[in-house]
Amino acid sequence: xxxxxxxxxxxxxxxxxxxxxxxxxxxxxxxxxxxxxxxxxxxxxxxxxxxxxxxxxxxxxxxxxxxxxxxxxxxxxxxxxxxxxxxxxxxxxxxxxxxxxxxxxxxxxxxxxxxxxxxxxxxxxxxxxxxxxxxxxxxxxxxxxxxxxxxxxxxxxxxxxxxxxxxxxxxxxxxxxxxxxxxxxxxxxxxxxxxxxxxxxxxxxxxxxxxxxxxxxxxxxxxxxxxxxxxxxxxxxxxxxxxxxxxxxxxxxxxxxxxxxxxxxxxxxxxxxxxxxxxxxxxxxxxxxxxxxxxxxxxxxxxxxxxxxxxxxxxxxxxxxxxxxxxxxxxxxxxxxxxxxxxxxxxxxxxxxxxxxxxxxxxxxxxxxxxxxxxxxxxxxxxxxxxxxxxxxxxxxxxxxxxxxxxxxxxxx
Numbered sequence: 001x002x003x004x005x006x007x008x009x010x011x012x013x014x015x016x017x018x019x020x021x022x023x024x025x026x027x028x029x030x031x032x033x034x035x036x037x038x039x040x041x042x043x044x045x046x047x048x049x050x051x052x053x054x055x056x057x058x059x060x061x062x063x064x065x066x067x068x069x070x071x072x073x074x075x076x077x078x079x080x081x082x083x084x085x086x087x088x089x090x091x092x093x094x095x096x097x098x099x100x101x102x103x104x105x106x107x108x109x110x111x112x113x114x115x116x117x118x119x120x121x122x123x124x125x126x127x128x129x130x131x132x133x134x135x136x137x138x139x140x141x142x143x144x145x146x147x148x149x150x151x152x153x154x155x156x157x158x159x160x161x162x163x164x165x166x167x168x169x170x171x172x173x174x175x176x177x178x179x180x181x182x183x184x185x186x187x188x189x190x191x192x193x194x195x196x197x198x199x200x201x202x203x204x205x206x207x208x209x210x211x212x213x214x215x216x217x218x219x220x221x222x223x224x225x226x227x228x229x230x231x232x233x234x235x236x237x238x239x240x241x242x243x244x245x246x247x248x249x250x251x252x253x254x255x256x257x258x259x260x261x262x263x264x265x266x267x268x269x270x271x272x273x274x275x276x277x278x279x280x281x282x283x284x285x286x287x288x289x290x291x292x293x294x295x296x297x298x299x300x301x302x303x304x305x306x307x308x309x310x311x312x313x314x315x316x317x318x319x320x321x322x323x324x325x326x327x328x329x330x331x332x333x334x335x336x337x338x339x340x341x342x343x344x345x346x347x348x349x350x351x352x353x354x355x356x357x358x359x360x361x362x363x364x365x366x367x368x369x370x371x372x373x374x375x376x377x378x379x380x381x382x383x384x385x386x387x388x389x390x391x392x393x394x395x396x397x398x399x400x401x402x403x404x405x406x407x408x409x410x411x412x413x
Contacts, residue, residue, distance in 0.1 A: 010033040010034075010163075011032050011034055011161055011162065011165065012034075012036075012148060012159060012165070013035070013036040013167065014165070014168060015166065015168045016036060016037075016042075016133075018044070018393060018400060019167040019379025019380070019397065019399055019403070020379065021036070021043065021122060021123075021400070022397050022401050022404060023165040023167060024126055025131075026400075026401055027408055028129050028131050029129070030408040032407070033130075034131045034132065035134060035159070036131055036132065036133050037137040037159075038134070038136075039177050040135065040136070040176070043123060043133065044115075045177060046176045048119060051114060051115025054109055055109060055113060055114060056108070056389065056393070057089060057110065058089045058390040058391075058393065058394045059108060059390035059391055060102040060108055063081065066085070069391045070386050070395065071386075073360065077399075080395065080401070084402075089393075089394055092397075096117075096121040098110050098111075098121075106389070108390055136152055137151075137152050137157070138151045139168070141185035142189065143158055147160045163375075163376065163410055165376045165377075165403045166182070166375065166376065166377045166381065167377075167379040167381065168379075168381045169379060169380050171196035171198075171348045172198065172350075172352060172354045174349055180196045182381065183196065186358065189375075191362050191377075192359040192362040193356070193383075194356040194357060194359055195356050196356040197261060197348065197354060198350070198351035199353045199355040200257055200351060201346045201350065201352065202244055202247060202249030202250075202345070202350070203248055203249070203260060203264075203342040203343070204246050204343045204344045204346065205246070211315075211318050214314065215243050216243055216244055216245040217242065217244070218243045218310060219240060219311075220276070221239075221241075223238070223241065223252065223274045223278065224274070225256060225273070226274075226275065227263075227270070227272050228271070230262060230263065237255060237256070239252030239255065240252055248272075251388065254352065255387045255388075260272070260342055264344060269343055270342040272339075272340045272342055273337040273340070274337075274338045276312045276335050276336075277307070277335050277336065285306060286332035289301070291305055298325060298326075302331075316331065316335070316338070319334060319339060320334060353380060353385065353388075354380065355383075355385040356383055357380070357384075358381055358382050358383060360382060363376075366402065366405065366410070367406055376407055377403065378396075378402070379396045379400060380392070380396060382399060
């Protein structure tokens with residue numbers, strides 16, 4: 001690629017995650033010259049880590065229920081999914097010989113549950129099609145002449161192209177390249193960026209040292225979470241979570257993280273109530289706990305009469321005073337709605353994903369910047385969020401396809 005003048009049909013993809021790779025695929029299929037730049041020594045590192053426990057590629061939920069998972073950004077993300085939804089993603093994977101199945105939770109996995117075979121086949125095909133890969137190229141913004149500025153092992157490099165797709169990731173997993181360093185460079189270029197925040201994350205609770213030391217890492221399952229939305233409406237969801245040294249985390253908490261984070265922003269804290277014994281009616285539970293203990297300890301009584309042991313039992317000691325522990329009615333009510341006060345989300349570096357990023361209002365329908373023509377943005381660096389379960393990955397693929405098509409349309413004009 002020439003370091004001086006842009007080729008009329010050349011596009012740079014900055015970022016080698018799913019969104020960037022999909023943009024590269026679309027642009028190259030349309031006949032554009034495509035150079036993909038990745039800060040790390042290889043592409044798709046976060047994709048591989050995400051698939052370490054079994055690659056959750058997408059979700060089998062039907063639309064429009066699927067679309068609703070994107071919350072306030074559902075209308076915009078739905079438009080991307082019109083071009084490339086979960087079914088399209090499964091068909092695309094099948095093109096590499098990767099068959100998929102829908103698990104009992106609705107999540108979609110490759111038959112072998114591995115990410116590496118899909119990534120290897122994808123990169124191989126892109127190379128065969130003529131996409132040029134440049135690793136250890138860390139983008140650091142634009143030079144005064146509009147060229148892309150990269151730091152490389154051989155020193156600074158300036159690259160001129162006719163169009164650029166930025167797919168730089170959010171602020172989670174910084175060790176894999178998604179460190180949010182791009183935020184000030186885009187703001188300096190006049191592109192609106194919402195502050196990056198943790199999403200699909202755990203939350204801090206002020207446990208006593210005794211409880212933390214004895215029960216950190218203990219699962220809480222099954223439980224039903226009850227919480228109030230910002231508008232005051234009560235909601236509930238059954239699932240599983242885990243006591244952590246700092247508070248609480250796990251799939252159930254991650255599914256609520258956007259709302260819990262917003263409640264903390266508004267009120268300084270969020271209240272979450274857990275039903276520790278779903279399926280047990282309150283009246284029956286109270287009657288069972290009112291049975292004579294016959295000299296048994298409270299812990300043994302809880303085990304015999306309510307099936308409550310371990311961390312679940314210890315939580316009662318966290319929230320009830322000693323006299324209240326002797327009241328069967330109070331015990332039963334607390335087991336059905338145990339109150340927890342969440343103080344703050346865990347740091348973004350620990351989060352599975354991030355919220356915030358390039359505001360969609362700053363981009364047109366093709367995901368091109370309204371203030372910097374020829375610059376497109378895709379993937380997790382955009383201002384949207386979704387729960388885990390395949391929704392994150394699907395939208396990254398779909399936005400990469402949208403941005404790639406936008407670059408093609410621009411250069412054809």
